[in-house]
Each structure stands twice: as C-alpha cells, then as structure tokens.
Amino acid sequence: QRHKFWETQPVGQFKDIGNPTLPEGPIEPPTPLSEVKQEPYNLPNLYEWVTCDIHDEQMCDEIYTLLANNYVEDDENMFRFNYSKEFLRWALQPPGYFTAWHIGVRVKTSKKMVAFITGIPARIRVRDEVVNMAEINFLCVHKKLRTKRLAPVMIKEVTRRVHLENIWQAAYTAGVILPTPVATCQYWHRSLNPKKLIDVGFSRLGARMTMSRTIKLYKLPESTVTPGFRKMEIHDVPAVTRLIRNYLSQFIVAPDFDENDVEHWLLPRENVVDSYLVESPETHEVTDFCSFYTLPSSILGNPNYSTLKAAYSFYNVSTATPLLQLMNDALIVAKQKDYDVFNALDVMQNESFLKELKFGPGDGKLHYYLYNYRVRHALKSSELGLVLL
Numbered sequence: 001q002r003h004k005f006w007e008t009q010p011v012g013q014f015k016d017i018g019n020p021t022l023p024e025g026p027i028e029p030p031t032p033l034s035e036v037k038q039e040p041y042n043l044p045n046l047y048e049w050v051t052c053d054i055h056d057e058q059m060c061d062e063i064y065t066l067l068a069n070n071y072v073e074d075d076e077n078m079f080r081f082n083y084s085k086e087f088l089r090w091a092l093q094p095p096g097y098f099t100a101w102h103i104g105v106r107v108k109t110s111k112k113m114v115a116f117i118t119g120i121p122a123r124i125r126v127r128d129e130v131v132n133m134a135e136i137n138f139l140c141v142h143k144k145l146r147t148k149r150l151a152p153v154m155i156k157e158v159t160r161r162v163h164l165e166n167i168w169q170a171a172y173t174a175g176v177i178l179p180t181p182v183a184t185c186q187y188w189h190r191s192l193n194p195k196k197l198i199d200v201g202f203s204r205l206g207a208r209m210t211m212s213r214t215i216k217l218y219k220l221p222e223s224t225v226t227p228g229f230r231k232m233e234i235h236d237v238p239a240v241t242r243l244i245r246n247y248l249s250q251f252i253v254a255p256d257f258d259e260n261d262v263e264h265w266l267l268p269r270e271n272v273v274d275s276y277l278v279e280s281p282e283t284h285e286v287t288d289f290c291s292f293y294t295l296p297s298s299i300l301g302n303p304n305y306s307t308l309k310a311a312y313s314f315y316n317v318s319t320a321t322p323l324l325q326l327m328n329d330a331l332i333v334a335k336q337k338d339y340d341v342f343n344a345l346d347v348m349q350n351e352s353f354l355k356e357l358k359f360g361p362g363d364g365k366l367h368y369y370l371y372n373y374r375v376r377h378a379l380k381s382s383e384l385g386l387v388l389l
C-alpha cells in the first residue's frame with residue numbers, strides 16, 4: 001500500500017499540501033539526546049548491521065561492488081550508475097563526516113554485503129535559516145532482497161544515528177515521488193559522443209539526419225575560448241568561496257559552503273571532480289567558475305559498449321563571462337577528456353543555457369526532499385541551489 005512508511009515520518013504529507021496554517025520550518029522539535037534510542041533497530045534475523053569504514057580498501061571494494069551491481073538504473077534498464085571507489089571516498093568523507101553514518105547490512109553467516117545507506121553532514125540554508133542537516137544517499141538493497149522491506153528499517157537506523165549527533169533535519173533525492181517533493185527537477189543531456197549514444201539506443205538519429213550530419217551538429221572547438229580559463233588550484237579556495245557564497249545566496253535552498261567545504265567539494269580530483277575558473281588576465285580577479293563531477297554508468301546488455309563516461313554539471317558561477325560561454329568551455333573540456341555525455345539538472349540558472357548548448361531533455365525527473373522541515377510550497381527548480389551526488 002502506497003507510502004505506508006512515509007506516512008509515519010515527519011515529512012510534508014500530501015494531505016497537508018496547500019494548508020497555509022502550517023508554518024515553514026521543523027515539523028517536530030529535537031528529542032532530548034537521552035531519549036534517542038541508544039541501540040540499533042532490529043534487522044530480520046539473517047542480517048546484521050556493519051559500520052563501513054570507506055577508507056578501508058576491502059570495505060570500499062565491497063560497497064563499490066554492491067552499488068555497481070544493484071544501484072539505480074534508468075526506467076529502460078539501459079544504464080546503471082557505476083560510482084567509482086575514489087568517487088565514493090570523496091562523496092562520503094567531507095569535513096566533519098561520521099563513519100557511523102556509513103551503514104551496511106550483511107548476511108550474518110556469509111558476511112556478504114547486501115544493503116547500504118549513508119549520511120554526511122551538511123549546512124544547508126533554507127531561505128535565511130542555515131540548518132545543520134544530513135544528506136542521505138546511496139540507499140541500495142541487493143536486487144534479490146527487494147521485497148523484504150529492508151529500506152524502512154535502514155532509513156530509521158540512519159535517522160537514529162543522525163539524531164545521536166543532535167541533527168534533526170535531512171536532505172535527499174529520489175527518482176520516485178514520495179511525500180512530499182520540495183522541488184522537482186528535470187535532467188538534460190548534451191551529447192558529446194553522439195554515435196555511441198545512438199549505438200547504445202539512448203539517442204535516435206533525427207529525421208532526415210545522417211550519422212555524419214549528427215556528429216557535425218554536436219562538434220565542439222578543440223580548445224576553450226575564454227581568456228584566463230584555467231583549472232582551479234588550492235590557492236584559489238578563498239576567492240572561489242567568496243564567489244560561490246555570493247552566487248548561491250540568490251537561491252531559496254543552497255549549501256552554506258565555507259572554505260573547508262569548497263576545498264573538499266570543488267578542488268579538482270582526477271576522475272572525480274573537475275573545476276575551472278576564469279582569472280581576469282588584466283586584474284587577476286577570479287570572476288567565474290564552473291565544475292562537473294564524473295559518474296560513469298554501466299551500459300546494460302550491449303555487446304559493443306560496457307561503460308558510459310558521463311559528466312554531471314556541479315556548481316557554476318558567472319559574473320563576467322556569459323554563463324553560455326562558460327558552460328560551452330565546460331563542454332569543450334569534457335569532450336577533450338573523452339566524456340560521452342554532459343548531464344545537467346534544470347536547477348539554478350541552468351535553463352538559460354540548456355537549449356542553446358544543444359542539451360536535450362531527459363525522460364527522468366529528480367525529486368528533492370527535506371526531512372523534518374516543511375517548505376510551504378514546492379520550489380521552482382530554478383530556486384534550488386543544491387546539487388546532490
């Protein structure tokens with residue numbers, strides 16, 4: 001029966017949509033820490049909790065393999081996300097992370113990892129309130145255990161462990177509708193390797209279009225065009241922090257990044273995150289910034305290809321270079337690095353460049369959720385300044 005679990009949780013309920021008397025903000029007050037359940041929730045008998053030290057090579061391997069074989073697929077089962085190990089270590093070890101929030105479920109006898117869920121701490125501003133939250137991600141149950149109702153108890157257990165750290169709100173996304181989306185975003189895709197996307201069946205040759213005409217349509221310059229466009233370096237952290245804090249202040253929901261956060265989330269890491277900035281050749285001021293993260297996908301059941309190399313737009317700021325030109329340079333760099341596709345959500349100001357840079361709308365939507373925090377009415381995706389991995 002629909003949302004049996006979510007109707008028991010402090011989240012916006014469908015029945016409350018449009019009720020103007022309900023105030024924006026926390027739905028339930030914090031619980032005194034002494035009253036938070038001290039022991040883990042009970043799992044079905046065959047299974048046990050395991051706290052996952054993602055830094056441990058063997059544990060990281062097990063998590064990588066569980067996700068690579070059982071994590072999210074698109075509706076047509078053409079792709080499955082294939083997060084790399086170095087990406088997982090980056091995603092799960094931001095400043096102030098808690099190992100206890102990286103939670104596995106394994107079979108008591110075989111010790112086989114069969115499920116996973118994570119939280120990381122994040123300061124997220126909602127309008128003018130900065131709230132300490134947990135970002136919940138990587139909820140994955142092995143394909144063979146999907147009917148055992150493991151997800152609700154895993155969500156309750158990560159919530160319990162977050163409460164023990166005196167954090168009472170959370171943010172998460174899903175491709176499915178749950179009570180109640182704070183915003184609903186659309187994926188957009190920019191072909192970089194149109195022949196491969198057509199060969200795997202994601203894209204189709206347009207009417208009256210040949211393959212060579214299609215390749216020409218998506219062709220990009222060999223090199224970037226913006227003077228002063230270069231990779232971000234560690235000494236740029238203060239300037240980039242100023243730039244991105246100012247830029248994100250215009251959105252209703254956005255991360256409250258400090259320099260430590262910027263150093264972790266935006267400094268380039270090979271095969272994980274790429275970030276570039278524009279340093280004015282005259283004034284040496286940092287005026288613009290763009291970034292994308294690397295999330296490959298397994299291509300399912302295709303004899304000729306096994307992996308899709310996908311770049312995902314992350315945080316972009318333009319104050320001097322037109323956003324259109326800045327993002328075209330990002331596409332150029334992604335093509336230089338042999339990505340097959342550059343993906344973006346219609347969040348922030350992305351709508352201003354998507355069509356002109358030849359992105360096409362995806363058929364998947366991404367719904368954003370807040371736990372124990374009511375937002376009176378759903379936001380437009382352009383009011384969202386938050387990109388979750």
Ligand SMILES: CCOC(=O)c1cnc2ccc(OC)cc2c1SCCC#N
Pocket residue numbers: 072073074075079080081175187188189197202297308310341343344362364
């Ligand atoms: C070619 C465009 O599609 C994707 O890049 C892609 C790749 N892998 C996925 C794995 C699971 C999946 O489940 C929803 C979707 C994809 C998608 S489309 C949505 C992500 C974006 N942009």
